[in-house]
Amino acid sequence: MGERSPSRIPLIAGAFALVVYALAFASPYGLRVLTVAGVYALATLGFKIVFGLGGALSWAQGAFFGVGAYVTGILGSRYGLGFETTFPLSMLVPLLLALPVGLAVLRLESHYFALATLGIAQVLHLLAVNLPELTGGSNGLAGVPAAVLFGWPVPRGLPMAGLVWGLVAVGGLIGWRLAQGRIGRSLTMLRDDPLAAATLGLDVGRLRLTAFCISALFGGAAGALAVHTQRVVSPEVLEFPVMVSILTIAIVGGRGRMAGAVLGAVLLLHLPEWFRFLERGYLVVYGVALLATVVLAPDGLTGLLDRIARRLSGGRPPILAAATEPPPLPNPPDGMTVEGVRKSFGGVLAVDGVSLALRPGTITGLIGPNGSGKSTVINLLSGLERSDAGRVRLGGQEVTGARADRLARAGLARSFQAAALPAGAGVLEAVAAARLAIDPDAATAQAHARWALDRLGVGALAGQGCDGLPAALRRRVELARSLVRRPAVLLLDEPAAGLTDGEKAELATLLRALAGEGMAILLVEHDMEFLLPLAGTVLCLDRGRVIYDGPASGVRLDPAVAAAYLGRAVSA
Amino acid sequence: MRRALPLLIGLLAATSCLSPAARADDTLSFPVLVPLTGFLSLEGTSQRNGAVLALKQTPAGVAIASEVVDTGTSPEAAVTALERAAGSGTVGAVAASMLGTQMLAMLPLAQELKLPLVTVSGTASITEQDNPWVFRFFPGDAVTKAAHARYVVEELGKRQPAIIYQTTAYGQSGKAHLDAAFKALGVTPVFEEGVDPAAKDLLPVLTKALAAKPDVLVLHLHSGPTALLLRQAASSGVTLPIVAGSAMHQPSTAALLEPSELKGVCAETAASPVSGDTPEVKAFTDAYRTAFGKEPDAFALGQYDGMTMVLEAVKAGARTPDAIRRALSAETFKGLAMTYKSDGKGNMAHSAVIVCYDGTSRVPALVKRYDDPALAAK
Numbered sequence: 001m002g003e004r005s006p007s008r009i010p011l012i013a014g015a016f017a018l019v020v021y022a023l024a025f026a027s028p029y030g031l032r033v034l035t036v037a038g039v040y041a042l043a044t045l046g047f048k049i050v051f052g053l054g055g056a057l058s059w060a061q062g063a064f065f066g067v068g069a070y071v072t073g074i075l076g077s078r079y080g081l082g083f084e085t086t087f088p089l090s091m092l093v094p095l096l097l098a099l100p101v102g103l104a105v106l107r108l109e110s111h112y113f114a115l116a117t118l119g120i121a122q123v124l125h126l127l128a129v130n131l132p133e134l135t136g137g138s139n140g141l142a143g144v145p146a147a148v149l150f151g152w153p154v155p156r157g158l159p160m161a162g163l164v165w166g167l168v169a170v171g172g173l174i175g176w177r178l179a180q181g182r183i184g185r186s187l188t189m190l191r192d193d194p195l196a197a198a199t200l201g202l203d204v205g206r207l208r209l210t211a212f213c214i215s216a217l218f219g220g221a222a223g224a225l226a227v228h229t230q231r232v233v234s235p236e237v238l239e240f241p242v243m244v245s246i247l248t249i250a251i252v253g254g255r256g257r258m259a260g261a262v263l264g265a266v267l268l269l270h271l272p273e274w275f276r277f278l279e280r281g282y283l284v285v286y287g288v289a290l291l292a293t294v295v296l297a298p299d300g301l302t303g304l305l306d307r308i309a310r311r312l313s314g315g316r317p318p319i320l321a322a323a324t325e326p327p328p329l330p331n332p333p334d335g336m337t338v339e340g341v342r343k344s345f346g347g348v349l350a351v352d353g354v355s356l357a358l359r360p361g362t363i364t365g366l367i368g369p370n371g372s373g374k375s376t377v378i379n380l381l382s383g384l385e386r387s388d389a390g391r392v393r394l395g396g397q398e399v400t401g402a403r404a405d406r407l408a409r410a411g412l413a414r415s416f417q418a419a420a421l422p423a424g425a426g427v428l429e430a431v432a433a434a435r436l437a438i439d440p441d442a443a444t445a446q447a448h449a450r451w452a453l454d455r456l457g458v459g460a461l462a463g464q465g466c467d468g469l470p471a472a473l474r475r476r477v478e479l480a481r482s483l484v485r486r487p488a489v490l491l492l493d494e495p496a497a498g499l500t501d502g503e504k505a506e507l508a509t510l511l512r513a514l515a516g517e518g519m520a521i522l523l524v525e526h527d528m529e530f531l532l533p534l535a536g537t538v539l540c541l542d543r544g545r546v547i548y549d550g551p552a553s554g555v556r557l558d559p560a561v562a563a564a565y566l567g568r569a570v571s572a
Numbered sequence: 573m574r575r576a577l578p579l580l581i582g583l584l585a586a587t588s589c590l591s592p593a594a595r596a597d598d599t600l601s602f603p604v605l606v607p608l609t610g611f612l613s614l615e616g617t618s619q620r621n622g623a624v625l626a627l628k629q630t631p632a633g634v635a636i637a638s639e640v641v642d643t644g645t646s647p648e649a650a651v652t653a654l655e656r657a658a659g660s661g662t663v664g665a666v667a668a669s670m671l672g673t674q675m676l677a678m679l680p681l682a683q684e685l686k687l688p689l690v691t692v693s694g695t696a697s698i699t700e701q702d703n704p705w706v707f708r709f710f711p712g713d714a715v716t717k718a719a720h721a722r723y724v725v726e727e728l729g730k731r732q733p734a735i736i737y738q739t740t741a742y743g744q745s746g747k748a749h750l751d752a753a754f755k756a757l758g759v760t761p762v763f764e765e766g767v768d769p770a771a772k773d774l775l776p777v778l779t780k781a782l783a784a785k786p787d788v789l790v791l792h793l794h795s796g797p798t799a800l801l802l803r804q805a806a807s808s809g810v811t812l813p814i815v816a817g818s819a820m821h822q823p824s825t826a827a828l829l830e831p832s833e834l835k836g837v838c839a840e841t842a843a844s845p846v847s848g849d850t851p852e853v854k855a856f857t858d859a860y861r862t863a864f865g866k867e868p869d870a871f872a873l874g875q876y877d878g879m880t881m882v883l884e885a886v887k888a889g890a891r892t893p894d895a896i897r898r899a900l901s902a903e904t905f906k907g908l909a910m911t912y913k914s915d916g917k918g919n920m921a922h923s924a925v926i927v928c929y930d931g932t933s934r935v936p937a938l939v940k941r942y943d944d945p946a947l948a949a950k
Contacts (some may be wrong), residue, residue, distance in 0.1 A: 029656040138741035231680045234673040236646050280608050490894040
């Protein structure tokens with residue numbers, strides 16, 4: 001979910017209050033705590049891009065923070081380089097580290113990815129301890145100079161706080177723009193449903209790598225500022241507590257919101273300071289306060305502010321973009337052809353030599369008993385599974401073994417058996433996500449999404465959330481996601497399931513219209529009353545094999561289909 | 573916005589009210605900024621208790637205030653604590669963390685704020701920064717490790733030591749000084765290996781060390797690892813003499829072992845208050861036990877001596893941080909553990925002792941005293 005506006009006013013007020021506090025009320029101690037909060041806010045802004053938006057729990061953010069800190073520490077204390085040199089390098093080195101690491105670990109599943117990134121921080125910590133000539137070993141490097149900006153040593157207190165928070169403002173603006181734009185929305189789609197994201201044309205690997213690299217830039221910048229604040233760099237900057245602080249700030253602030261990084265950092269850095277007089281007891285109070293925050297604001301502080309702001313504003317409907325019809329993709333003359341596709345899972349042959357041709361302007365039915373391989377065929381055609389044998393061509397191009405995102409960009413769209421709409425997302429956002437890989441910006445994608453919703457007769461849902469939609473409406477919204485891409489080939493997995501007779505009739509009319517526009521449609525369905533009048537050709541699968549491939553009118557007469565699926569043959 | 577803005581400003585104003593406000597009176601403040609949580613909490617608590625006990629000796633006519641703040645183990649927390657302390661009235665001197673990385677982080681700020689830091693940190697580099705505001709009331713590694721090595725070579729007559737040290741700042745600094753001290757004595761260790769403080773089994777490193785055929789085991793480990801290695805050595809039937817680092821002298825370390833497991837084990841340290849070698853040290857130990865219900869160690873005694881010297885300066889008329897700094901730099905002070913005198917860099921302690929356990933109790937006996945052993949070794 002991208003940034004939304006309800007809590008904008010309190011956030012602006014909060015920023016103003018922070019400036020007033022820093023300028024008029026804060027003691028040198030208060031300014032230091034504020035400065036450190038700014039450092040952590042910057043690190044968390046980066047973490048929010050990879051974790052909050054992208055959903056990848058990267059424990060490497062602490063490592064990037066530490067690398068940035070060491071780059072500034074080493075170059076500043078040993079070579080006397082100024083901030084204008086050390087700061088960019090402190091961002092560049094973590095970026096150069098993130099690239100190979102990201103390529104190696106970003107395709108791992110969530111928990112393996114988290115563990116792998118945790119390992120990076122551990123390795124770097126070991127290096128920091130065991131390379132004393134370079135890093136100063138466990139003692140670290142003392143005597144790191146203050147930030148010297150074009151010959152001006154930035155004094156501690158207000159100037160340093162100003163420098164740090166100025167960079168937080170720049171970082172926050174960049175993060176906010178990213179979250180609002182195509183990258184942020186694509187990452188959110190990826191976080192909510194990676195499989196669906198791929199079938200909508202989003203390059204999962206590239207997106208994650210981009211987010212990982214951006215997070216490294218932020219982490220390195222924060223580490224550099226941390227060293228100028230502390231004036232010493234030691235292996236503590238690579239230790240687990242740094243990463244835990246960043247994660248806690250992100251969660252408490254609000255996972256997907258950039259403003260949450262600032263709110264979380266300001267609160268979490270000040271909270272222990274308020275209770276320092278309790279000696280060791282402050283940790284108990286801090287823990288209880290943290291727990292209370294998480295319980296009372298499970299969506300983070302920004303989520304809480306959103307709720308309050310919505311209540312105060314009386315739930316005014318959002319202003320939506322006007323509907324615009326997306327340009328149709330050129331229909332490839334020969335649609336999609338599949339020859340002898342085979343797929344096994346261990347010892348089970350799920351699909352065995354299936355061939356079919358999806359011609360423009362036709363509707364092809366795919367039927368068969370449960371477990372016969374219908375969904376696997378759709379997964380193979382849409383690139384979610386890789387076939388063991390066979391050939392697939394799309395629009396005359398060889399696409400055998402192509403990834404889902406490439407097939408999607410080549411003109412393929414699909415739906416899922418259970419309508420895959422992201423939890424917590426708005427209907428318009430969910431549909432617009434399908435255009436993110438095509439349209440130049442998020443606003444254009446939303447305008448196109450409105451067109452698709454209108455075409456499916458659910459334009460009124462545009463301002464609503466996906467959660468709580470009835471099954472039939474969810475299916476329509478999901479169909480709108482496929483339709484909005486103007487695909488050449490559309491694969492639909494049981495689109496009529498759970499629909500009333502009237503809704504099925506409307507769906508049939510729509511599918512006929514789409515086919516009439518030149519779209520090739522593959523329809524997996526159990527409802528013969530719905531399918532057979534629609535489809536020109538029908539294939540029936542049984543245990544992965546095609547047992548019928550012919551006109552729809554012949555299906556009920558085929559004894560093999562009757563024996564395997566329909567139960568009884570019907571005489572003509 | 574009309575509702576939110578006053579609320580936020582109020583909250584932030586409350587924050588500033590909670591910050592230590594400047595005191596208007598003549599009270600001299602002596603903040604105690606030490607690690608009370610984290611891996612150094614045991615030693616940090618000793619340091620705290622020593623400082624707190626010393627600060628009870630208020631000189632007549634002087635109002636004294638003190639706040640204890642936990643610095644955890646991060647440099648950032650220590651610097652923040654120092655900045656906080658600096659804002660709380662007239663600070664005379666600060667009882668500062670024994671953690672070397674925290675001291676290194678606090679030093680530039682202390683110099684900027686002109687505040688004396690009184691510490692028991694053993695990290696050598698804290699007095700190598702040309703910073704006139706640091707005073708170490710615990711012998712540095714150059715002193716203790718020279719005593720360590722000299723006892724091994726000169727008293728035990730061993731020339732094939734195996735050194736096991738910690739991969740922390742404490743461990744790396746100690747190992748470097750042990751190497752130098754043994755080299756000065758013409759001895760080359762037959763084995764050297766660092767172990768992570770989180771290691772749960774030290775038998776592998778012990779086995780490797782024994783395979784190198786040493787005639788003595790020299791340890792430079794934190795408290796927990798020291799106890800673990802000694803227990804594993806005892807259960808493995810190791811009969812070699814073991815001379816440990818200062819962590820061994822701590823009563824909290826000895827409490828982790830049976831007296832029999834300590835038989836023949838010696839350790840270097842600045843002092844061993846529980847051994848009570850003078851009536852004054854015995855009185856200190858009793859007062860400490862009464863106040864905190866615990867046994868004091870050398871860190872508690874060193875910090876006690878340091879803060880007592882600070883209070884002596886106040887008693888003598890020093891009322892500003894700079895006056896206290898000048899007194900600490902110039903005066904000689906006969907403390908409970910030893911006589912303290914700055915070497916010009918802030919190193920106040922120049923003596924170390926060796927204590928040994930006889931296998932019947934957890935209280936060691938003082939067997940050897942080295943006054944300025946580093947110079948003597950040269």
